Amino acid sequence: MNSELSAKFTFWCNRLIALIVVALIFFFPSLMNWFEEVRPLGEQKITAIIIGFYLCVPVVLYALWCIDRLVTNVLKKDIFVEQNVRYIRRLRWCCAGVSLICVPIAFFYMPLIFMVVIMAFLALVISLVKNVMAAAVEIREENEFTI
Amino acid sequence: MAIVVNLDVMLAKRKMTSQELANRVGMTQANLSILKTGKARAVRMSTMDAICRELDCQPGDLFEYVKEE
Known part of the structure; x- marks a missing residue:
């Protein structure tokens, strides 16, 4: 019961984040202009951050879609299936992708180096989860096909 | 796989259906x-x-090992 609540919470949070990301597609430049007024960074840095954001958006939306599918499967009790391993693997590549995209941007805006490190580390953690999941799928299949 | 299951052959020899065997087992x-x-x-x-x-x-x-070519 508790795990189902947690899965439902993740499901709705994920959709909310997707909505925020979609909204940011339209408002991100205005947001950065406002940020520039509050804390001046310079034209070059602002442009780099905006370009970085728009490069990351497709990857982030794809990652959110993968999470959505994953949580939907969890809610349907289809947990240890090959499809979920594929989603987790794609999620790992999305994290690695965002990390790579942020590398050149970090040259213009140094604090983004944290994003590079965090996303690279997250990719490693997700890779580990993927390996555990793949092993679990194998064990389940072995168990299911033991007559 | 190199292991061949001859359950069908045994079922035919004993004139038994799969359903019957499943029920019995x-x-x-x-x-x-x-x-x-x-x-x-x-x-x-x-x-x-x-x-x-x-x-x-x-x-x-029931089982037979067949060498794979």
Whole structure:
């Protein structure tokens, strides 16, 4: 019961984040202009951050879609299936992708180096989860096909 | 896989249907089908015991090793 609540919470949070990301597609430049007024960074840095954001958006939306599918499967009790391993693997590549995209941007805006490190580390953690999941799928299949 | 399941042959020899064997052994038709089609990864000793008892055969009559080319 508790795990189902947690899965439902993740499901709705994920959709909310997707909505925020979609909204940011339209408002991100205005947001950065406002940020520039509050804390001046310079034209070059602002442009780099905006370009970085728009490069990351497709990857982030794809990652959110993968999470959505994953949580939907969890809610349907289809947990240890090959499809979920594929989603987790794609999620790992999305994290690695965002990390790579942020590398050149970090040259213009140094604090983004944290994003590079965090996303690279997250990719490693997700890779580990993927390996555990793949092993679990194998064990389940072995168990299911033991007559 | 190099292990061939001859359950069909034994069923034919004993003039028994899969459904009948499944009922006698106490397993589902679906599981018996997995065993017959060679999709099974492992067979429990208890299952083997029950099948051999009902078909009056040896485990060697049910499985055969065929060298892969």
